[in-house]
Every structure is written in C-alpha cells, then in structure tokens.
Amino acid sequence: MILAKKVRLKPTPVQERQLWKSAGTARWAYNWTLAKQEENYRNGGKFLLDGDLRKELTQLKQTEEYWLYDVSNNITKQAVKDACDAYKKFFKKLADKPNFKSRRRSKPSFYNDNVKLKVKQNHVLIEKVGWVTTSEQLPTDVNYTMPRISFDGKYWYLSIGVEQEFIQPELSGESLGIDVGVKDLAVCSNGMTFKNINKTKVMKKAEKRLRRLQRKVSRKYEMNKEGSRFVKTCNIVKVEKHIRLLHRRLTNIRTNHSHQATSAIVKTKPSTVVMETLNIKGMMRNRHLSKAIAQQKLYEFKRQLQYKCEKYGIRFMEADKWYPSSKTCSDCGEVKKDLKLSDRIFKCVCGLEIDRDVNASINLAKLAS
Structure with missing residues (x-):
C-alpha cells in the first residue's frame, strides 16, 4: 500500500527564494494552460492534449519566457498536466470547473521529479x-511517488508516497455504523462519540482572536484608501501574517482531531464500517449551518477513514x-417521516426513546448484514 509521508524542510534563505520561484512558476504554467484551454474551447476547438501544450511551452521558453530556465522543466510539465487533468474531470462531470490560481489565495506548491529526488542523512536533493x-530522516532504498513541495503559511514541506507493507490484524467480525453531523463529529453504534472540536474553549478563543484581527486589518485598509485603490502598508502585512498563522493553527487542530477520531475507530477492529453518503x-x-459544516471537515474525516480501513x-x-x-x-423499523432537525430524541410508537x-448509527450498522 502506498502511504504519503510529509516532512518539514529547513531551507537556507537562498534556497527559500528558489522554492518561491519554483512555486510561482508552477502557478503561472497552470494558469497559462487553463487560459489556452478556455480560449480553444470558445473558438470551437477540441481538447488540447498536454503533450502539445508542453511542446508549445518549450518553444515559448526559447523565444520569450527566458526566466522559465531558472527552475526545473519538470515543474512546468507537471503543472500543464495537472491543469489538463482538471479540465478533463470537469467535462466528465467529476469535478467543478477549474479556477485560475490566485497569487494571494492559492497554496504555493510544485512537483519534483521522483527519479531525480535523492535522499541522504537528514537531507533531500531538490532540482x-x-x-x-529535513526535520527527520526520509526512508531510503524505496521508490518514491509524486513528490510535492508545498508551503502551509509558515513552513515548507515535502510530501512523497512510499510503498509500505502492513500485517493485517484479526478483525472482530462486527459491523460499525457511523453517523456524522454538526452537534458531534461522529456517533458510533458501539457507543463511541467524538465531540465537535469547534465547541471547545481553545477553538472559541482562537476564533474570537481571528475575528478581531480581521476587523483590525479591514479598518487599516479603509484608513489607507487612496481613491478607489487600497494601499498595503507594513502594518497591514504584519496583521495579515498573524491572520494566516491563526488560520493555519485552526486547520491543524481540526485535522488532528479527525486523525485521532478515525484512528480510534479502526483500532476497535470492526469487520465492516458503514457511513452515510455525504451531500x-x-x-x-x-x-x-454552512459555516459549522465547513469547520467540521466532514469530507476529510471520510477520506482519512477510507484509507485507514x-x-x-x-x-x-x-x-x-x-x-x-x-x-x-432501530427497534421495529417504523419510518417517522415528520422527524424534524430540532428533534434530538427519537420517539417511536413502539416505545423506543433514543x-x-x-439511532442512525445503529441503522447504518445493520446495512452491513
């Protein structure tokens, strides 16, 4: 099984400038590909193959865009391929229409060739x-898949896929139903309940701090407005950095909580896990409820549970x-059609109060039999 491994990079100032240049080049190549595909589609042309676009980009690099030689050619090749794959998924109705990557909002990342990726004692070679x-030693003498370098707002990270073998444990033979929601992250049919991490004191305090900083930076933008143009001062840059780091902290807390919940579920060793399909x-x-649902990271919870199963x-x-x-x-099978979202206790005509x-998790567990 191929599992991803993510390690922190500790680049020098010169190396960090080169990392930023590589990430910016990948973003430019992705946007250039999308612009080409959309222009071709408006003119009634067929889908442009990524191989043809890469050849055109190579010619462009030799005549106009000389600065592309400063980074590895594998970065632009993979960015073109990623944009074409995103367009294919859109036409196959597997995903939404791909958007252009913003310099401010998109996550800085780029691809590194897995063949040219070399590893030695706490070091890694990037083109x-x-x-x-690196902060820790990467496994050696293994095949790496899809190495990606990314920036999370504070540190640079390298993510690679490493093939690993696992000894299958003996399962209990029981079925486990999981009901996810906003009140609690997950309620299991075996009695396990995982609370909503966003209702804790730490998260509420961080959210309050975030709201204050956002109001603060908004006031500074209004104070430094020149006509219809907003001027970004040094103080605005400082406050926006604090906001970015606070967003990073909130995301890490929520992701860690999902990892702890999914790990606790699979450690009970059920034979089957049944979960409701999430729309x-x-x-x-x-x-x-949109904000509360977004903060729960339900799709990330499902993704983690799938690969751990x-x-x-x-x-x-x-x-x-x-x-x-x-x-x-869950007792007699009667369907109560008038059940409201505000009804937290299920009361049935057979006398069941739960x-x-x-109740939902027990019904889900019965589907496995």
Missing part, C-alpha cells in the same frame, strides 16, 4: 534548489444518499 535539510454541496446551501483490511461501505437512517426506528444520532 535547481540543492540539498535541503456536502447540498448541505452547504443552508446558510445557517484499507490499511487494516476493514470493509468500508457507504449507505445510499436517501436512506432515512435518522427517521427509521438519541437520534445513536
């Missing part, structure tokens, strides 16, 4: 950057999107 110090796009249309040999199932897990009585999330 046109040199030997960069995140439809749920986000509710303006009263595969790692331990656990069967992962998704219930049908329209299966009434919350409205069905928490609606626990």
Whole structure:
C-alpha cells in the first residue's frame, strides 16, 4: 500500500527564494494552460492534449519566457498536466470547473521529479534548489511517488508516497455504523462519540482572536484608501501574517482531531464500517449551518477513514444518499417521516426513546448484514 509521508524542510534563505520561484512558476504554467484551454474551447476547438501544450511551452521558453530556465522543466510539465487533468474531470462531470490560481489565495506548491529526488542523512536533493535539510530522516532504498513541495503559511514541506507493507490484524467480525453531523463529529453504534472540536474553549478563543484581527486589518485598509485603490502598508502585512498563522493553527487542530477520531475507530477492529453518503454541496446551501459544516471537515474525516480501513483490511461501505437512517426506528423499523432537525430524541410508537444520532448509527450498522 502506498502511504504519503510529509516532512518539514529547513531551507537556507537562498534556497527559500528558489522554492518561491519554483512555486510561482508552477502557478503561472497552470494558469497559462487553463487560459489556452478556455480560449480553444470558445473558438470551437477540441481538447488540447498536454503533450502539445508542453511542446508549445518549450518553444515559448526559447523565444520569450527566458526566466522559465531558472527552475526545473519538470515543474512546468507537471503543472500543464495537472491543469489538463482538471479540465478533463470537469467535462466528465467529476469535478467543478477549474479556477485560475490566485497569487494571494492559492497554496504555493510544485512537483519534483521522483527519479531525480535523492535522499541522504537528514537531507533531500531538490532540482535547481540543492540539498535541503529535513526535520527527520526520509526512508531510503524505496521508490518514491509524486513528490510535492508545498508551503502551509509558515513552513515548507515535502510530501512523497512510499510503498509500505502492513500485517493485517484479526478483525472482530462486527459491523460499525457511523453517523456524522454538526452537534458531534461522529456517533458510533458501539457507543463511541467524538465531540465537535469547534465547541471547545481553545477553538472559541482562537476564533474570537481571528475575528478581531480581521476587523483590525479591514479598518487599516479603509484608513489607507487612496481613491478607489487600497494601499498595503507594513502594518497591514504584519496583521495579515498573524491572520494566516491563526488560520493555519485552526486547520491543524481540526485535522488532528479527525486523525485521532478515525484512528480510534479502526483500532476497535470492526469487520465492516458503514457511513452515510455525504451531500456536502447540498448541505452547504443552508446558510445557517454552512459555516459549522465547513469547520467540521466532514469530507476529510471520510477520506482519512477510507484509507485507514484499507490499511487494516476493514470493509468500508457507504449507505445510499436517501436512506432515512435518522427517521427509521432501530427497534421495529417504523419510518417517522415528520422527524424534524430540532428533534434530538427519537420517539417511536413502539416505545423506543433514543438519541437520534445513536439511532442512525445503529441503522447504518445493520446495512452491513
């Protein structure tokens, strides 16, 4: 099984400037490819193959864009391929239309050729950057897949795929149903409940701090406005850096909580895990719950649970999107069609009174049998 490994890089100031240049080149090549595809589509042409676009980019590099020689040619090649793949998925209705990458909002990242990636004691060789110090030793004498270098707002990281072998543990033979939501992150049919991390004191304090900083930077922009143009001062840059680091901290806390929850679930060693199919796009249309749903990172929770189940040999199932897990009585099977979202206790005519999330998880667990 191929699992990703992410290690922090510790570049020198010269190496960091080269990393930024590589990330900027990858963003430019991605946007150039999207612009070419959209212009060709408007003119009624067929889909442009990434091989043809790479040849055109090579000619452009020799005549006009000489600065592209400052970085590895594999960076632009992979960026063109990524943009073409995103366009293909859009036409196949597997994803939304790809957007141009903004210099301010997009995550700085680029590809490094896996053949030219060399590893030695706490160092890694990156094309046109040199030997960069790493925070921990990467595995040697293994095949690396899709190395990517990215910046998370504070540090540079290298992510690589490494093939690993795992001994399959003996499973319990039981089925586990998982109901996810906003009140709690996940409620399991075996009694395990994972709380909503966003309701803790630490997260509320950080969110309050974030709101204050956002108001502060908004006031500074208004104070330094010149006509219709906003002037970015040194103080605005400082406050925006604090906002970026606070966003990073909140994201890391939520991701870590999802990892802890999914690891605790698979360590119970169920034979089958059943989870409801999440219509995140439809749920986000509710303006009263959209922020709370986004903060829960439900898709990330599902993604982590899927690969950990595969790692331990656990069967992962998704219930049908329209299966009434919350409205069905887990005892007699009666469907209560008038159940509201505000009804937190499920009461059935057979006399069963149970928490609606626990009831839903039990119904999901029964689907595996």
